[in-house]
Amino acid sequence: MVGRPLNESELVARARRGDLDAFEELVREHQGMAFRTAYVITGSAADAEEAAQDAFVKAHRALGRFREGEPLRPWLLAIVANEARNRRRSAARRARFELNLAEERPSRDAAPSPEAALLAREQRARLLAAIDTLGEEQRQVVACRHLLGLSERETAAALGWRPGTVKSRLSRALARLEEQL
Amino acid sequence: MSELLETRLADLAAHVELPPAPDLAARVRARVEAEPPRRAWRLRPAFAVPLALLALSVGGVAAVPSARSAVLRWLGIEGVRIERVPKAPAPPPASSPPALDLGRRTTLTRGTLVPRALGRPDAVYADGDRVTLLYRPRRGLPESEHSGAGALLSQFPGRTNQLYVSKQAGPGTKVEPVRVGGEPGFWLGGVAHSVLYEDPSGAIRESRARLAGPTLVWRHGDRTLRLEADVSKSRALAIARTIR
Numbered sequence A: 001m002v003g004r005p006l007n008e009s010e011l012v013a014r015a016r017r018g019d020l021d022a023f024e025e026l027v028r029e030h031q032g033m034a035f036r037t038a039y040v041i042t043g044s045a046a047d048a049e050e051a052a053q054d055a056f057v058k059a060h061r062a063l064g065r066f067r068e069g070e071p072l073r074p075w076l077l078a079i080v081a082n083e084a085r086n087r088r089r090s091a092a093r094r095a096r097f098e099l100n101l102a103e104e105r106p107s108r109d110a111a112p113s114p115e116a117a118l119l120a121r122e123q124r125a126r127l128l129a130a131i132d133t134l135g136e137e138q139r140q141v142v143a144c145r146h147l148l149g150l151s152e153r154e155t156a157a158a159l160g161w162r163p164g165t166v167k168s169r170l171s172r173a174l175a176r177l178e179e180q181l
Numbered sequence B: 001m002s003e004l005l006e007t008r009l010a011d012l013a014a015h016v017e018l019p020p021a022p023d024l025a026a027r028v029r030a031r032v033e034a035e036p037p038r039r040a041w042r043l044r045p046a047f048a049v050p051l052a053l054l055a056l057s058v059g060g061v062a063a064v065p066s067a068r069s070a071v072l073r074w075l076g077i078e079g080v081r082i083e084r085v086p087k088a089p090a091p092p093p094a095s096s097p098p099a100l101d102l103g104r105r106t107t108l109t110r111g112t113l114v115p116r117a118l119g120r121p122d123a124v125y126a127d128g129d130r131v132t133l134l135y136r137p138r139r140g141l142p143e144s145e146h147s148g149a150g151a152l153l154s155q156f157p158g159r160t161n162q163l164y165v166s167k168q169a170g171p172g173t174k175v176e177p178v179r180v181g182g183e184p185g186f187w188l189g190g191v192a193h194s195v196l197y198e199d200p201s202g203a204i205r206e207s208r209a210r211l212a213g214p215t216l217v218w219r220h221g222d223r224t225l226r227l228e229a230d231v232s233k234s235r236a237l238a239i240a241r242t243i244r
Helices: A008-016 A020-042 A046-065 A071-090 A114-132 A136-146 A150-159 A163-180 B003-014 B023-034 B045-056 B234-242
Strands: B072-076 B079-086 B104-106 B123-127 B128-134 B151-157 B165-169 B173-180 B184-188 B195-198 B210-212 B214-222 B221-229
Touching: A008 A020, A008 A046, A020 A046, A020 A071, A020 A150, A046 A071, A046 B023, A071 A150, A114 A136, A114 B003, A136 A150, A150 A163, A163 B003, A163 B023, A163 B123, B079 B173, B079 B184, B165 B214, B173 B214, B173 B234, B184 B234, B195 B234, B210 B234, B214 B234, B221 B234
Parallel strands: B079 B165
Antiparallel strands: B072 B079, B104 B123, B123 B128, B128 B151, B151 B221, B165 B195, B173 B184, B184 B214, B195 B210, B214 B221
């Protein structure tokens, strides 16, 4: 295609008219966040993959009910989260999502000294361990807001809570992290 | 949250590893393509009826929504325009609640429609062709937090090109087509919508917008009626059916 790429609302408008290329582009744009959110809910990569895939198929069917002009992501995440929660409920064993530290990649910035890098890694590991001591709901809300970078509204949609609940659980979780560190 | 914790969480977010996200686009597309074809979306079923009706009855009340406005959909009956807006209208600042702009105080005249279910109004107002009956709160007519009245019933000539009332309904407001005595109407329930009255010069003034609770608008012969009261849809319809 020539010209500037279509923005999201243009893609949505096209997808609503049955343009599958436009819909595919929306899937590409949001699949990463959809999968990660489903993973935080189900704790299983396989379940999260299925949940995200089913959610996009359902979102396509429901596009007519999406209100143009609203942001797409919270709407999508609500569908994803619903699929993910259904899988979690039917899972024989409730898995807890795992957070691991990535392998250090050589940084393009001025490389810190090996000591400083080690220190930073230890600090991260300690914070991660502190997050892992939280109850599941607090862990989920910290992960959604601070690790996935979802907005409060998106977090509420993803976890199926009211925004006020997101706020209060998050502040309790952060207070506990402060205490532990 | 302390700044330190915030910094550390942001740093952690950049270094935490989740299972790699799979590429779903091709698989989703294949599944969507395999779905049985369906009617084009465009309109929710609830809107399909009023739009058909609109084509028959609305005349020149309003043209196509302008592309520059955020208006998503609109529908209406004579003298009333209902617009779908993406966000619920914000309440006016508490410091300056808009006055109920009903016109000058007058008395009941012949030809003014009165619902038998409510009886004689406590006050009557007129603003140009628009007449409004005011009912004070009483049993079965709770005080509206938006108008302060128990019920407001406005009536104005239908079948004209003049716009008397413009309503903006956000996503939380339900707009349902209804029939009142065989005539078309709409019920606006759920979250409050905003209502603007046109002033006699013909201009819609934003500054006169106020929020309105549950409202029934419908056509009655050659007139358009609007009943605003904090009652259920069935009660509003019951009141509307006693109008004569």
